[in-house]
Amino acid sequence: MGERVCPRCNRKPDIPFIRGICARCYVEREIKLQQRVVVPHCPLCNRYMLSGRWSQYSMKEVLKSVALKLQRELERLFRGYDVYIKLDVDDGGEFTAVISDSHSSFRWRPDALLEVKHQICPDCSRKIVGHHAAIIQVRGIGGPLSRSEKESILELLDRLPQKVKGSIVEVKEVKEGIDIKVSEHSTARSIASRILAECPGTLKESYKLISRSGGEKKTRLNLSVRVSKPVKKKALVEYQGELAIAEWKAGGRVELQLIPSNKRILLDARESVSRIREYTGELEEVEIIGVSTDRVFFIKRGELEYDEVDLKSVIGAPEKGKKAFVVIVGGRRLLAILD
Ligand SMILES: [Zn+2]
Ligand SMILES: [Zn+2]
Structure with missing residues (x-):
């Protein structure tokens, strides 16, 4: 037992007295609140920030820094006494605080x-907003991508393997098309070639110097992908007022099959953009259910009764199970097969 009586608890504890009361009472009265220590953690690189520095700290190091902050806070509250914080890492990070004077603790x-x-x-935020290694800019040949064309590109990106998707830093829809920021050059190139495999068009590569720090040259790869419009391999189009089936080839060239003359025309990328229009007339989508030596049989989606046309009125290669379109040209009913 100590000599002094604590006016708060009426005991004579053999522990230090602080501002007239025993240390136990002082702790009870003064340190009512939980000591919260906030440590920032970046979920992208799994690093913690301690004393203003981001690093791959271990949980032990994080807890040690919490102990240090706690020590400083208690030194402020117990000025003139020795303060010691014991950290028991194995015990789930339990802290023990010890204050002592020359006689007791x-x-x-x-x-x-x-x-x-x-x-x-x-x-990481720099990586997200600007320091991407490559950017793919998807645009239309001769004009901005339409909503449905943008959606085709987004849907294509969604189908990419998980590993490739992991390198995509940002996908942004802009007025003229889509910008894809990628963390590595090789992945960016493979994404660009996947886009071009599905939507024929052109590719232009360029590099941009973004910084030169400590002799290290940093460049950004810019892949300008221009896809033919519409982003489809085959489509019904109008060419100088005539109905035609357009087939997009490599480099954005388009082969036209005029209906009903069956004449074939090849257009380059620029001509195709200015001369062909999407067909806006009436179309009826059907499914081919059978092909005989001179006739093709088809049904409308969801219907049971079949219809037929003679083989001369069929454009494309008819095959059971294929989709086709019934179009009326000059009063004649034709069956157009696009795939
Ligand atoms: Zn007391
Ligand atoms: Zn980070």
Whole structure:
């Protein structure tokens, strides 16, 4: 037992007295609140920020820094006394605080709470907003991509393997098309070639110097992909007032099959953009159910009764199960097969 009586608890504890009361009472009265220590953590690179520095700290290092902050806070509250914080990492990160003067000491378990706050670190946010290694700019040949064309590109990106998708930093719809920011050059090239495999068009590569720090040259790969419009391999179009089936070839060239003359014309990318229009007339989608030596049989979606045309009125290669369109040209009923 100590010499002094504590006016708060009426005991004579053999522990330090602080501002007239015993240390236990002082802790009870003064340290009512939980000591919360907030440590930022970046979920993208799995690093913590301690004392203003982002690094791959271990949980032990994080807890040590919490102990240090707690120590500083208690030193402020127990000015003139020795403060010591013991950290038991194995015991789930339990803290024990000890304050002592020249005669005695008092120990207790402060209610310290580590609060991990999710925060994107500056390195990762720079990666997201600007420091991507490559950018793919998807545009239409001769004009902006339409809503449905943008959607075709987005749908294509969605079908990419998970590993490739992981390198995509950002996909942004802009007025003229779509910008895809990619973290590596090789992945960017493979994405660009996948787009061109499905939507024929042109590719232009260029490099842009973005910084030169400490002799290290940093360049950004710019892939300008221009796809033929519409983003389809085959479509019914109007060419100088005539109905035609357009087939997009490599480099944005278009082969036209005029209906009903069956004449074939090849247009280059620029001509195709200015001369062909999407067909806006009436179309009826059907499915081919059988082909005989001189006739093709088909049904309308969801109907049971079949219809037929003679083989001379069929454009394309008829095959059971294929989709086709019934079009009326000059009063004549034709069956157009696009795939
Ligand atoms: Zn007391
Ligand atoms: Zn980060």
